[in-house]
Amino acid sequence: MKEGLKSQSTRRDFLKTSAVAAAAAGAHSTVQASAATGQPAPTSSKDPYALAARFNKFLRVTDVVDGLDAVGRADLTLMDPSIRPLWMGMRFFGPAVTMRAVPTNRRMPLVSREDALKQHSIWGEMGGWKVQVEPHLKQGCVIAMSTGGAKECGYWGSNNSLDMMSRGVAGIVTEGNCRDTDEVILQECNVACAGIGRPIIPGRIELVDVEVPIGCGGVLVRPGDIVGCDWDGCIVVPIEVAEDVLAIAARIAIDDKKSRRRRWERLGRTPDETMDWEAAAEFFKDLL
Numbered sequence: 615m616k617e618g619l620k621s622q623s624t625r626r627d628f629l630k631t632s633a634v635a636a637a638a639a640g641a642h643s644t645v646q647a648s649a650a651t652g653q654p655a656p657t658s659s660k661d662p663y664a665l666a667a668r669f670n671k672f673l674r675v676t677d678v679v680d681g682l683d684a685v686g687r688a689d690l691t692l693m694d695p696s697i698r699p700l701w702m703g704m705r706f707f708g709p710a711v712t713m714r715a716v717p718t719n720r721r722m723p724l725v726s727r728e729d730a731l732k733q734h735s736i737w738g739e740m741g742g743w744k745v746q747v748e749p750h751l752k753q754g755c756v757i758a759m760s761t762g763g764a765k766e767c768g769y770w771g772s773n774n775s776l777d778m779m780s781r782g783v784a785g786i787v788t789e790g791n792c793r794d795t796d797e798v799i800l801q802e803c804n805v806a807c808a809g810i811g812r813p814i815i816p817g818r819i820e821l822v823d824v825e826v827p828i829g830c831g832g833v834l835v836r837p838g839d840i841v842g843c844d845w846d847g848c849i850v851v852p853i854e855v856a857e858d859v860l861a862i863a864a865r866i867a868i869d870d871k872k873s874r875r876r877r878w879e880r881l882g883r884t885p886d887e888t889m890d891w892e893a894a895a896e897f898f899k900d901l902l
Contacts, residue, residue: 693831722817768793
């Protein structure tokens with residue numbers, strides 16, 4: 615019991631100290647950049663894809679949330695808990711490619727049997743897709759989508775989510791719905807959504823913007839911010855604090871793995887890969 619209380623106290627002290635240091639450093643760099651250029655400080659000097667690749671190793675969403683707490687972003691970047699991964703075991707971090715959809719105020723025309731397979735193309739000709747996301751996709755990116763409070767509409771389904779995975783997309787996070795979920799799960803397409811839907815897109819929703827700041831799950835997501843997901847939920851790491859969050863989350867994760875392994879071995883059990891703190895320490899050695 616004493617050991618647990620001591621560990622909690624040490625953790626709180628570490629987070630508090632990190633928050634103060636990060637806030638001071640952030641304020642200093644912002645003042646310097648603003649004084650020199652008259653413009654806001656740059657978001658990050660690092661490639662978000664290189665940073666995301668490091669978030670993807672050994673870190674849980676909860677480790678990163680603790681890191682966000684430490685740099686003063688507590689609760690500001692937690693997506694609504696209703697946005698959930700469709701299947702347990704899904705996890706990803708990647709730079710955001712954003713999509714903004716809105717409810718439509720137009721109906722689809724009636725179609726004949728012969729045109730039944732053309733509903734999406736007809737909707738496209740009517741301007742249902744004013745922009746295309748495909749030119750903006752890169753290996754390892756995460757699609758983040760706002761839906762403007764649209765009523766039930768399964769924008770993502772078995773076909774287009776599989777298409778995104780085949781293009782190298784690491785995951786899809788939407789505050790809307792997903793449909794065809796049996797197949798999406800069997801295909802292991804990485805989709806996190808707020809609900810399960812049935813209807814298709816035409817006559818229900820229009821895609822109006824890509825690569826613009828959006829609100830998704832009640833938080834701001836900008837192109838290049840790092841979006842993460844596992845069974846605990848979805849988060850956003852603002853790119854300007856991503857390096858500090860990564861370093862702090864790495865230390866927290868390693869400490870957790872050490873502690874859990876001691877307790878696991880006390881129970882006489884063989885540790886699994888989630889307790890391999892040595893491998894994590896080696897991977898993050900430049901940050902420790």
